[in-house]
Amino acid sequence: GAVVSQHPSRVICKSGTSVKIECRSLDFQATTMFWYRQFPKQSLMLMATSNEGSKATYEQGVEKDKFLINHASLTLSTLTVTSAHPEDSSFYICSARDGSLAGGEQYFGPGTRLTVT
């Protein structure tokens, strides 16, 4: 089956620093990748849709200057949390859609636990 990796799996950073999270599709080309965030005891909430070679589309309420998304190749998308604050502490998970398949199936990465101190 399709595999999506995320790196790092856990990161602890100090307030004011920036953190980059990578999402890779390992055995397929992902024309579209999605970034989700999970708040404690809540479900996944879509932050943005990342299309290879174009600007990401952000959901309402998500600051694009704070959550920078780059999708420079068909197998890699990155999410950079800039000037992180404790309220950014959360679980971030990406998913990738296989561009060769119809139907919209998405494959998820294992997630990144971000803790901002």
Added chain:
Amino acid sequence: ILNVEQSPQSLHVQEGDSTNFTCSFPSSNFYALHWYRWETAKSPEALFVMTLNGDEKKKGRISATLNTKEGYSYLYIKGSQPEDSATYLCAPNNAGNMLTFGGGTRLMVKP
């Protein structure tokens, strides 16, 4: 933003019990409904993708039905096992392929 509701929020059952839970979603502009199984610290695992009204899908002891006209889907687990303990997420998507997740049903199966 789609309003997707799952019930119950959590469920405790004994090993061997059969159980089911519900996903409700807007019936307009429906394209597909996805069910995922999500264990803590792991990637959500795709269970089913359902597109047609009246669809029934089965994978082992887990099955699902879909009613697109009234906007709901049921997930059934027959003879629950401890390894079925997880959060089950449903997510409809519109033609833009963006998933909107429900709050999930957290299932705990006691041996």
